[in-house]
Amino acid sequence: MVIGYYLRHRDEVHTYLAERQYQANMIQQEVEQRFSPIGICDRLLARRNQSIGASKRSS
Helix, strand or coil: CHHHHHHHCHHHHHHHHHHHHHHHHHHHHHHHHHCCCCCHHHHHHHHHHHHHHHHHHHC
């Protein structure tokens, strides 16, 4: 059923997917401007290490 729809409406499906990809790219750019992804791994690891250290001290 889905394959049949795709085969009958290829242009519409491709247009829809291209628009969704464009929207996803715009949202990603907006989020990256607001919340810099640079150094995210280091910040998350530091937060995790602080959390682990705090839980060990309270035990």
